[in-house]
Every structure is written in C-alpha cells, then in structure tokens.
Amino acid sequence: LSDRILHGDGADFESVDELVEAVGELLREVSQDTKDDGAIREICQRLFNTLQLDEGRAQRCSQVLLDAPIQLSQITDGYDTSVDLLPGLLLKRGQTSMVNAKKLEKAEARLKAKQDKRMERDSLKSSGPLVLEEASASQAASKKETRMESSGKNKSYDVRIENFDVSFGERVLLAGADLNLAFGRRYGLVGRNGLGKTTLLKMIASRSLRIPSHISILHVEQEVAGDETPALQSVLECDTTRESLLREERDLTAKINAGRGEGTEGARLSEIYAKLEEIEADKAPARASVILAGLGFNAKMQQQTTKEFSGGWRMRLALARALFARLPTNMLDVRAILWLETYLQTWQSTILVVSHDRNFLNAVATDIIHLHSQRLDTYRGDFENFMKIKEERLKNQQREYEAQQQYREHIQVFIDRFRYNANRASQVQSKLKLLEKLSWPSLASFCLPRFPDGFEKFSPPILQLDEVDFYYDPSHYIFRSLSVSADLESRICVVGENGAGKSTMLKILMGELAPVRGIRHAHRNLKIGYFSQHHVDQLDLNISAVELLARKFPGKTEEEYRHQLGSYGVSGELAVRPVASLSGGQKSRVAFAQMTMSCPNFYILDEPTNHLDMETIEALAKALNKFRGGVILVSHDERFIRLVCQELWVCENATVTRIEGGFDQYRDILKEQFRKEGFL
Structure with missing residues (x-):
C-alpha cells in the first residue's frame, strides 16, 4: 500500500x-x-x-x-x-x-x-473534444403571468422577467435578477467580460427565461453558416411567417394544377393571399435588398451563395437577417456602423444589444443595462449619462470606504489600548465582534495592462513598403503601387470596408506575405508583436493559459507566467482553467499576454477591441499611449481610434490614402457617400 x-x-x-x-x-x-x-x-x-x-x-x-x-x-x-x-x-x-x-x-x-x-x-x-460546462437559467413562477399567458389575454409587447438566476456550470452569473424591456426602446447591455452578457442573451433567445409566446425573438450571435443559399434569399428566409405562407401557396397551387385538389384549396389560397398582402410580402425582397446594400452588399454580392463569403461578410449577413427580422447586434466596420446607427434610430421594435462601442451606444441606446455583482441595473439615457451616474456612485462608494476605514481605525485604537485591561474585557470583545461584522463597500478595480518597452530607440526607416503590388489572383490586384512607412513614434489606424485589404496589408508589413512587386524594408532590430482578429484560432483551447505560455515561452517559472497573465486581468482560477471555458474578452486578454511576453518594440493589432469590454478598451488605449514603440492597428471603434491614433490610413481602390483631417474628415466623407447612395 x-x-x-x-x-x-x-x-x-x-x-x-x-x-x-x-x-x-x-x-x-x-x-x-x-x-x-x-x-x-x-x-x-x-x-x-x-x-x-x-x-x-x-x-x-x-x-x-x-x-x-x-x-x-x-x-x-x-x-x-x-x-x-x-x-x-x-x-x-x-x-x-x-x-x-x-x-x-x-x-x-x-x-x-x-x-x-x-x-x-x-x-x-x-483525447477527444473538450466538454465544456453549459449555461442554465431558473425563474420564479408568477401565477398571474402564467394565468394571463394561458388565457391568451396578455397582448403587451413589454418584456418582464423577474426574480431569475443564470448560471454557467457551477458559477452563478445572475442571482434574483430582474429585467424589464419596454416595447420600442433600445437597450444597450454593458458590463465586464466574463460576467454573463452573452449567456444572458442566449437564455432569452432559447426561451430558457419565460418570454410571452406572442413575442418573436431573433438572436444574432456571430455569423451564418455557409451553404448554397443566395445572400438575399438567406435574409428573406428569416421571415418565417412569409416563408411558410409562400411554401403553402406553392403546394396548393401544385395540387390544383395536377388535379389532386379536394375542393377546399381555393378557399385556403384566398386566405393565404390575404395574409401575404397584409404583411406586404411583395415588398420584402426590396426591403431586404436595401438592408444588404446598407451593409455593403452590392447587387452581384446579394446573389452570391453564403459559402462564398468570408467570416466578416457572413457576420454582416447575420446582422442583415436580424435587421430584416427586427433585432440587431454589433461588430461592423466604420461605414456599416455609421449606417446602422442612423437606421436604428427610427426603429419601432425593442432592441437588446451587447456592444462595447461607446459611440454606437450613445447614438442608438435609449437605456443602458449594467450587468455587475450578479444583478442588472437599468439607467435611462445613453451611455454618457450612464457613465456620469456610475462615476457619481463610485465617488459615493469611495467616500463610504474612506469613512468606514476611519471608523475601523478608531475601533482598532480602542482595542489596542484596552486589550489587556480586565475591567474593559467585555467592551474589547464587543468591539472585536463589531470589527468582524463590518463589510467593506465594493469598489470597482481593474488591472491596467502595460506594454513593456525597455528597448533602445533606433533611426528610421523602421518599417516601409515601397511601390508594392500584391494579389492572390492575377486577375484581381489587392494593391497597386502601395507606398507607406512607419517609425517608433507612429500611432496609425487603418480603416476601410471589409474586404478592402486591411489585414492583407498588415501581413505584408510583417513579412508574412511577400509583395508581387516592390520592396518591403524593416529595420534589423525591429521586433513585431502581432494581434490577429482571429486570435482565438492561435490559442490551444484544451489547455490552461499558464500551460499556453509555458509551451510558447519555455524555461520560466510558473510564477512568471502567472504574473504575465495577471497583468492582463487573467489571474487566480482563470489562469488554470481550459482556455475554451473563458469568455471572448478573457481569451483576448490571454492573447495579449502571449503577444507581449517577448517584449516587442512595434505592435501590429488587427481588430484588438472586438471582444473587449469598455473598461478594458480604455485601459488598452492608455497602455498604448504609454508604450514607447510604434503602433499600427485596424479598428472600427471610433472612441478607441480617437484615444490612440494620430494618423488615419484609408484602405480602398487597391491603395492606401492618408486622411489629413483624421477621423472627423473620414466620417464626413462616409456621410456624403450615404447621401449620394440614398441611404440617408
């Protein structure tokens, strides 16, 4: 034994x-x-x-x-x-x-x-696929609502979900929470990564939380699956009522033409035609086409099959389907976001959107729902109003914290003074119990990342492309005569429509792709750190974040790996959980920790804010501003661009153009384009 x-x-x-x-x-x-x-x-x-x-x-x-x-x-x-x-x-x-x-x-x-x-x-x-924990929801039953639902008397389109819990595995995300959504208002759901925003949307979409049966729900998460369905038809299929009526109309017509009818088909067809007219079914293709065009799909692309599109375009297609069925989400390029803001401001249905884009929420949201401390707090107004109220509450919490700290010190002085005085023993014991019972006010805390920059400066040119041509297919040039340059002081943002070549240019700058013609020059001491918009694909999801760094950078102690992860907010139990079980934002933090471990002197960041919450985006911007090396990034987050970047490169028409007026000028250019195209 x-x-x-x-x-x-x-x-x-x-x-x-x-x-x-x-x-x-x-x-x-x-x-x-x-x-x-x-x-x-x-x-x-x-x-x-x-x-x-x-x-x-x-x-x-x-x-x-x-x-x-x-x-x-x-x-x-x-x-x-x-x-x-x-x-x-x-x-x-x-x-x-x-x-x-x-x-x-x-x-x-x-x-x-x-x-x-x-x-x-x-x-x-x-061996085999990793089995992850599943989300679950529970809700206290309301006899009144159950009775109204069963009787069919509930005709309100307001949504009231009271006293519910949401868990992910053994972890409680929401406890005794309430969610009230008034019909016609637009709600922005915000909160730190990993607290359960996406899980809450899934619980609503799957009706794991009770929603009145007469209210239809469409949940848009990432992208549609690629198959043989044309893009326009994929959008039209979201209207299940229209599709069902059209299918029945085709079946009945086929029966009548084949002489297999029973005599009732004519009456049913009349009912179907009346319903199709009532829902304006004939106008649906035009409406779907306008939505797709606003999101960048030209007439030819609208007829392409969904399998022909990249992940970014499929995500846009998912959004088009949501807009067509009256429920949107986020994550688009600047042009599409600007169009979407304008489109949603006249929306008649209820919207619940998870977004970390501050400007988008200011333009669209009528209310903000803040998920924190296992509960939901609702604020009237846009995101800026929410931040003002929240900051005032934090100031009050800070004052409460300081007052309680003084009170604790006062009690501790009494205890220390009379600890060994027999006549005061009962009073000392009473004070000790009081000290144990006192709870601290909760204060928000965030670990600010820092990009290490202990390297020597060196003279330009640092990184440049000179008269570069590039294509994947000789019949379609991505770039012609492209000339750009950057140094260790650069803070450059690359913008442009999806498919314009932004990510391709970044890969040419890094040396991952070789120019067909022209020259790429990089300083011999240049050390690039790269963050991919598909960074999750570069992570082994079956191991922990600590193991991930140990495999990538062997030879260090576990304490060093934990310290590196902790500086990006991945600490304690999160650092030893399988990466697959982390939220999207937590995976991004792991990717940042991995990227900075080797101390690069130049960062190329492709969509770094996509899965980050607002506090993390702000912290990332501050960290980049303190960094002493060069930065080129692709982003569609207007506030992040304004906080970090000094130059704006627009990628379009097989070249890159520098906008002298920065983001304001670019926004004005896009608005003028929309007006000419009839979308504004």
Whole structure:
C-alpha cells in the first residue's frame, strides 16, 4: 500500500482528511503503539506534505522528480519497509503483521478508485473534444403571468422577467435578477467580460427565461453558416411567417394544377393571399435588398451563395437577417456602423444589444443595462449619462470606504489600548465582534495592462513598403503601387470596408506575405508583436493559459507566467482553467499576454477591441499611449481610434490614402457617400 501511495498521482488526494480516510484505519492495525487519532493524523499530514499531494502547493513550487522508482522492500535489510515518515509503525523482519486483510483490501480499493477516476479525467482531456460546462437559467413562477399567458389575454409587447438566476456550470452569473424591456426602446447591455452578457442573451433567445409566446425573438450571435443559399434569399428566409405562407401557396397551387385538389384549396389560397398582402410580402425582397446594400452588399454580392463569403461578410449577413427580422447586434466596420446607427434610430421594435462601442451606444441606446455583482441595473439615457451616474456612485462608494476605514481605525485604537485591561474585557470583545461584522463597500478595480518597452530607440526607416503590388489572383490586384512607412513614434489606424485589404496589408508589413512587386524594408532590430482578429484560432483551447505560455515561452517559472497573465486581468482560477471555458474578452486578454511576453518594440493589432469590454478598451488605449514603440492597428471603434491614433490610413481602390483631417474628415466623407447612395 505504501508503494502505491508513493507512486500514485499527487492529485489522488485533495486533502489530509482523504488520506486519513484511506489509510488511517490501516495505520492503526500496523502498530499497537499508535492508537491516538492525533498521532495518526500527524503522520498523514507529514506524508501528505512530503509527497506534495496538495495541488495548491504544487502550483507554487517545483516538483521533485526521482530518477528511478523507489522499491520500499529493498531500501534496508533491517526492516520490511523503511521510510522516515512513519516512526513507530515499521515492522522488523520476522515480526507478525497485525494488519486486517479485509481492511487492507478496502484501503487499496479506495486508492485504486481515486487513481482510476484521475486516469479517466486525464484521458478525456487528452483525447477527444473538450466538454465544456453549459449555461442554465431558473425563474420564479408568477401565477398571474402564467394565468394571463394561458388565457391568451396578455397582448403587451413589454418584456418582464423577474426574480431569475443564470448560471454557467457551477458559477452563478445572475442571482434574483430582474429585467424589464419596454416595447420600442433600445437597450444597450454593458458590463465586464466574463460576467454573463452573452449567456444572458442566449437564455432569452432559447426561451430558457419565460418570454410571452406572442413575442418573436431573433438572436444574432456571430455569423451564418455557409451553404448554397443566395445572400438575399438567406435574409428573406428569416421571415418565417412569409416563408411558410409562400411554401403553402406553392403546394396548393401544385395540387390544383395536377388535379389532386379536394375542393377546399381555393378557399385556403384566398386566405393565404390575404395574409401575404397584409404583411406586404411583395415588398420584402426590396426591403431586404436595401438592408444588404446598407451593409455593403452590392447587387452581384446579394446573389452570391453564403459559402462564398468570408467570416466578416457572413457576420454582416447575420446582422442583415436580424435587421430584416427586427433585432440587431454589433461588430461592423466604420461605414456599416455609421449606417446602422442612423437606421436604428427610427426603429419601432425593442432592441437588446451587447456592444462595447461607446459611440454606437450613445447614438442608438435609449437605456443602458449594467450587468455587475450578479444583478442588472437599468439607467435611462445613453451611455454618457450612464457613465456620469456610475462615476457619481463610485465617488459615493469611495467616500463610504474612506469613512468606514476611519471608523475601523478608531475601533482598532480602542482595542489596542484596552486589550489587556480586565475591567474593559467585555467592551474589547464587543468591539472585536463589531470589527468582524463590518463589510467593506465594493469598489470597482481593474488591472491596467502595460506594454513593456525597455528597448533602445533606433533611426528610421523602421518599417516601409515601397511601390508594392500584391494579389492572390492575377486577375484581381489587392494593391497597386502601395507606398507607406512607419517609425517608433507612429500611432496609425487603418480603416476601410471589409474586404478592402486591411489585414492583407498588415501581413505584408510583417513579412508574412511577400509583395508581387516592390520592396518591403524593416529595420534589423525591429521586433513585431502581432494581434490577429482571429486570435482565438492561435490559442490551444484544451489547455490552461499558464500551460499556453509555458509551451510558447519555455524555461520560466510558473510564477512568471502567472504574473504575465495577471497583468492582463487573467489571474487566480482563470489562469488554470481550459482556455475554451473563458469568455471572448478573457481569451483576448490571454492573447495579449502571449503577444507581449517577448517584449516587442512595434505592435501590429488587427481588430484588438472586438471582444473587449469598455473598461478594458480604455485601459488598452492608455497602455498604448504609454508604450514607447510604434503602433499600427485596424479598428472600427471610433472612441478607441480617437484615444490612440494620430494618423488615419484609408484602405480602398487597391491603395492606401492618408486622411489629413483624421477621423472627423473620414466620417464626413462616409456621410456624403450615404447621401449620394440614398441611404440617408
């Protein structure tokens, strides 16, 4: 049994109590001299510590690896088994064992069961897809609402979800929360990454939370699947009522033409035609076409199959479907965002949108819902109004914090002064209990990332493209005669429609793609850090963030990897969870931690803010402003661009144009284009 304990995996025992339970009874049988439970526990504690079975300790210190297995039976001639951990429990040769065979078998069975469970868990982790925890929701039943719903008397389009909980696995995201959405208002849902915004939308969309049956819901998450369906038809199919009526109309007409009718088809067709006219079915293709055009789909693209589009365009298509069915979401380029803002300001239905784009929320939202501390708080007005109220509350919390700190200090002075005064003993005890009961006001805290920049400056040119031509297909040039340059003081933002070549240009600048013609020049000491808009694809989702950095940058201590992750807000338990279980924003933070580990002197960032919450975006902007190296980024977040960038490059017509007037001039150019195209 001792051999099995020594050779077992450290994770087999999670506490001393488990070790006592497994072998304590056996230890009592081994020696008549050791009957005291305290002595048994002390022996198990020493064994537990020495074998480093405590997982927490294993994370803090290096493991001791033996060159070869230990055969306890061969360590010494004087004893059958010998190890310093078990004084008084060793049998000399010839001494009869007092071990109960059944109890020994029972103890070994417990050990084997734990080891088998561990092996099964490791096997699942190393082979096959990772099985993640699932989200769930529960809601207190309201007899009144249930009665109204069953009777069909509830005709309101307001949504009231009261006293509900949402969990992800064992983690509680919302507890006893209330959500009230008034018909026709536009709600922006905001909050830190990983708190459950996306999960809440999924629970609403799947009707895991009760929504009146007469209210239709369309949830747009990322992108549509690629198949043979034309883009325009994909949008039209979102109107399930129209599609169902048209399908039935075709079936009935086919029956009549084939002479298989039963005489009732004519009457039903009349009903269908009336309903199609009522919902203005004939105008649907034109409306869908206008929405697609506003999102950048020209007439030819509207007839292309969905499988022909890239991920970015499929996401736009998903948004077009949502707009057609009256429910939008975010994540577009600047041109589409500007069009969408204007489009949604006249919207008649209810909107619930998760967005980290401050300007978008100011333009669109009539209310802000803030998810924090497992609850939802609603604020009237746009995002700026929400921030003013929130900042005032934080100031009040800070004042409350400081006042309570003074009160604590006052109590502590009394305790220290009269701690050993017998006449004041009861008062001291009362003050100690009061101190224990006092709770601190919650204060928002955020770990500001910092981009390391302990490198020497060097003279330009640092990075440039000179008369570069590039194409994937000779019949279609992405760039012609492209000439751009950047140095260690550059703060450049690249904008332009999806598909204009922004990401391609970044890859040419990094040297990942070679020009067909022209020259790429990079300084010999240039060290580029790259953040891809598809950064999740570059992460191994089946391992933890700590393991990820250890594989990418071997040779450092676990403490160093944890410190690096912690500087980007991935700390504690998050650092050792599988990356797949992290939220989109948390995955982005892991990608940032990985990107900065090698201390680059130039950053190229492709859509760095897509999955980041507003606090993180603000912190990222501050960190980039303090960074002493160069930055080129692609972003559609207007506020982020204004905070960071000094130059604006517009990617269009197979070249790049520098806008002297910055973002304001670019916005004016887009508005003028919309007016000419008839979208404004």
